[in-house]
Amino acid sequence: MIKFTNVEKIYSDRNKSLHDINLGISQGEFIFLVGHSGAGKSTILKILTREEKVSSGRISVLGQDLSKIKHRKIHSYRRNLGIIFQDFRILREKTVYENVEIAMRAVGAKSKDIKPRVMEVLSKVKIADKYNKYPDELSGGELQRVAIARAIVNRPSIIIADECTGNLDRENSIGILNILNDINKEGVTVIMATHDNELINLFPKRVIQLENGKIIKDTKREMYEVIV
Numbered sequence: 001m002i003k004f005t006n007v008e009k010i011y012s013d014r015n016k017s018l019h020d021i022n023l024g025i026s027q028g029e030f031i032f033l034v035g036h037s038g039a040g041k042s043t044i045l046k047i048l049t050r051e052e053k054v055s056s057g058r059i060s061v062l063g064q065d066l067s068k069i070k071h072r073k074i075h076s077y078r079r080n081l082g083i084i085f086q087d088f089r090i091l092r093e094k095t096v097y098e099n100v101e102i103a104m105r106a107v108g109a110k111s112k113d114i115k116p117r118v119m120e121v122l123s124k125v126k127i128a129d130k131y132n133k134y135p136d137e138l139s140g141g142e143l144q145r146v147a148i149a150r151a152i153v154n155r156p157s158i159i160i161a162d163e164c165t166g167n168l169d170r171e172n173s174i175g176i177l178n179i180l181n182d183i184n185k186e187g188v189t190v191i192m193a194t195h196d197n198e199l200i201n202l203f204p205k206r207v208i209q210l211e212n213g214k215i216i217k218d219t220k221r222e223m224y225e226v227i228v
């Protein structure tokens, strides 16, 4: 479903951010992307969202070659993705409900479908009781749950999360991981960049480790090597 083939990313002459990345991810996998600061985690995620283009190599996602995708098609490609950030990116002047509703309106959802679906996803992330609150009235953990509701409301195939627990305490981080785990069990692929080793140990998943723009460890690959 996601395939990186000999992917290189060079931001400038001296700065090679990704080196010969070869990687396959199947639908329904849950991946932790780890590595030191500057290892290339965000660059991989930005290539997946097509915020950045590869410098060479090929990247295909859900049957689309992102190295060749036309500019006007990027918008519809991104409808397959739910993106979650460390800093939540919730609109301050809108309520919880409106923050999620806006994502459905943006894709032209029918008015009659909006309310039930927004309330359904708010219930799923356990924030439905605060649907009428403004972001300033919510905690960081609650804000991130709203961001997840917004990310899943249009039923994406892939969730992309960049350090989405980076601003949260342990309890809230575990809460967010439990929600992502439940979403993953419904078949949604989750790719999450994190520095949090404790969280990785609590949720045993495929871990891809980057160093200086190269994959230096892939637990799944190693498991296969042991089995074969």
Ligand SMILES: Nc1ncnc2c1ncn2[C@@H]1O[C@H](COP(=O)(O)OP(=O)(O)OP(=O)(O)O)[C@@H](O)[C@H]1O
Residues within 6 Å of the ligand: 011, 012, 015, 016, 017, 035, 036, 037, 038, 039, 040, 041, 042, 043, 044
């Ligand atoms: N827009 C950019 N222009 C130039 N260089 C960049 C740009 N974005 C990232 N880089 C460089 O690419 C390399 C990888 O950066 P990236 O942000 O992918 O790392 P990361 O693993 O996500 O780090 P962190 O954990 O600190 O977020 C770094 O050397 C970084 O300085």
